Every structure is written in C-alpha cells, then in structure tokens.
Amino acid sequence: MDSNETSSALEPLFIPAEAPVGVLSDKALADVSPDDLRRAVNDLPFNTIYDYIRTGVQLMTQSGETTRAIAIITEFEEMMASAGDNDRLSLDIHAALMQVLAGLQSAAGNDDAALSAAASTLALLAQEPRRKDEPFLAVLASVLYDMALIYNARGEYPHAERSLEKSARLFARLAKISPERYAPVHVVVLDALAKVCRKAGAQAEALKNCQEATARYIEMTREGLMDDAVARLADSLAEQGLTLAKMGRHREAIQYLSRALRYMTKLQPDMDKRQLSISTQLGISLLLHKPTRDKGIHLLNTMLHKASRLGDAELHRRIVDVLADARTPVRLDILGVWHKIFPR
Numbered sequence: 001m002d003s004n005e006t007s008s009a010l011e012p013l014f015i016p017a018e019a020p021v022g023v024l025s026d027k028a029l030a031d032v033s034p035d036d037l038r039r040a041v042n043d044l045p046f047n048t049i050y051d052y053i054r055t056g057v058q059l060m061t062q063s064g065e066t067t068r069a070i071a072i073i074t075e076f077e078e079m080m081a082s083a084g085d086n087d088r089l090s091l092d093i094h095a096a097l098m099q100v101l102a103g104l105q106s107a108a109g110n111d112d113a114a115l116s117a118a119a120s121t122l123a124l125l126a127q128e129p130r131r132k133d134e135p136f137l138a139v140l141a142s143v144l145y146d147m148a149l150i151y152n153a154r155g156e157y158p159h160a161e162r163s164l165e166k167s168a169r170l171f172a173r174l175a176k177i178s179p180e181r182y183a184p185v186h187v188v189v190l191d192a193l194a195k196v197c198r199k200a201g202a203q204a205e206a207l208k209n210c211q212e213a214t215a216r217y218i219e220m221t222r223e224g225l226m227d228d229a230v231a232r233l234a235d236s237l238a239e240q241g242l243t244l245a246k247m248g249r250h251r252e253a254i255q256y257l258s259r260a261l262r263y264m265t266k267l268q269p270d271m272d273k274r275q276l277s278i279s280t281q282l283g284i285s286l287l288l289h290k291p292t293r294d295k296g297i298h299l300l301n302t303m304l305h306k307a308s309r310l311g312d313a314e315l316h317r318r319i320v321d322v323l324a325d326a327r328t329p330v331r332l333d334i335l336g337v338w339h340k341i342f343p344r
Helices: 008-014 034-043 046-062 066-083 088-107 111-125 134-153 157-177 179-196 200-220 227-246 250-267 273-288 290-310 313-326 334-341
Strands: none
Touching: 008 179, 034 046, 034 066, 034 088, 046 066, 046 088, 046 134, 066 088, 088 111, 088 134, 111 134, 134 157, 134 179, 157 179, 157 200, 179 200, 179 227, 200 227, 200 250, 227 250, 227 273, 250 273, 273 290, 273 313, 290 313
16 A cells, blocks of 8 residues: 555655765656666765665655555665675665665555565675674664564564664764764654653653753754754653643653753744643643742743734633632632541
C-alpha cells in the first residue's frame, strides 16, 4: 500500500542533502537507470550518492509512490549484488540501498520485510566491523534507527531502546566530524529515545541529553539548521510537562514546561495558541506549587489578556475559573467537620 506521507522510519532524511552532480544532476531517482547509478557509484563520493537516493525516495513517498520506490531500490540493490564488486565504496552503496529499503518497507507497513532488509544491511557492514569512517557509521546509525522504530511499533521496547541508544552514540560521533550534517539527526534520535524509554529516570536522562546536545549544536551550526530538531524537542518537553501536571507533580512540570517555552519562543517569538496553552498550564502549575503561587497568578493574568487578544474563548474561560478558585477561601470540608463534632 502506498503512503502519502514519509514514514518516520525515513527520518534520517533530516540529514541535509548535497546537490546531485555528474550523471545524476538532471535525473530524478524515478527516471535514472541502473547503468547510470552504476557509473555514478564509480565517479561520485559516497555522501553524494547516499543523499541522491535518500532524497529521491523521500520525494516519491511524499507523492504516494512508496510501492514504486521499493521496486526501484530493489532493482538497484539486485544490480549491486549481481555485480559482485567487493571494493569498499560498492559495499557501502549496497548497504545504503538496503538501509533505505528497510525504511521504505516499514513505511509500507511491511515490518518483517523491513527487518529482513535491516539484517542484510548489518550483514554487509559486518564484512568490516571495526570501521569508524563516515559512510560506515552513517548507514549503521540509520539502520539501527529504522529497526528501533519497528521494535517500538511492535511494543518491543527494550529492543527499541537499545537500538536507539546505539544509534544516538553513533550520530554523536558523526556530529563531531560534521555538525552541519549530523547534529539535527542526533537530536531527533535522542528525542525518539526519550519517548521510547519506559522508566521515568531513563526518560528524564534522555531528555536532558537531548537538551544539552541541542544547546551545544545551536552554538556550533548555522542559524536555522536546528529548527526542526528544536521544535521536536520543545514538543517532547511540553508533552512531558503536561503529563506531570496531570499527575499533580507540579514542581517537575514547571521545569519541563518552562524549558519547552524557551525553545518555542526561540523559534516563534510572537506568541501563538500553542504557546498560549502551554503558558497557561505553566501558570496553573506555578499556582498549585505553593512557593510559586504568586508567580502563577501573575502569569495567568497575563495569559488572560493574551487569550482575549488571540480570540481563544475556551482558554479564556478556563483561566477565569482557575483565578476565581485561587482567590476563593478553601471550601469548608463539611464531612470532616461533621466527624469532629460527632465522632464515631
């Protein structure tokens, strides 16, 4: 079945792609022949070929042509296998094709076929297991990410967590080599790890690592490069903060919601309805955490005016109700008083 959207299993496409050159510069992946690709493997660097394949697949899946993309990549992969070339670049391209095929099969809902392609990728890479060069690390990190998403969808959380931990370590190493190319995807993998972790402590540690990496990469990379990754992190922090607030853990919720808003404000300085909603929950958590009660009331009053300006009537009513309750003396516990007067 074709997909109208790129599957999350193809998210390593966040790695910025270089412009195609040589025989591939004026041909889309859907139109290039196996012979053209074969010649390109001999003439172009690995990253250029890998980017061309990944970008072509992304465009096809976005157009609802996942099934056709699978057929094209399978044909290219079979060509590479039949050629029998054992030089390093040919093996790297062959492994890259299998990694992309794993992502495509996952996008099509063919998890068993996806895991089979991932296993083939690992088998190709295992022919030189001690390598630490960029092509080897990039394909390995990407296929581990693909596998983790399949494990997570199947509810096999320990396997997913281990695969993401390994992928994150590899992308961290790659980000040191080329932060412009690998910093965003490193953050994406750390964010995915935080969502997969089942233990609160491990989840908090993963989010902490994600925040630290994001802050470091923002300083290292050009402006705007990290925007997608920062947005992903902000959403994760907000989601965690809202969950903690629902559990009544307002002190922790304040920390997560505040951090989420800092990142959101960096991306969007003018408050939108999403920021308004998160800010309101931050105000409620501040109000319900005794040491910060006054700050909460002040923030909610500010959000009341912003809700009016943004035309969010429902949120405006909610803030009014919260503030009214905050200023009302604690209601008399009738049942408790009754038992004090007439003990059992």
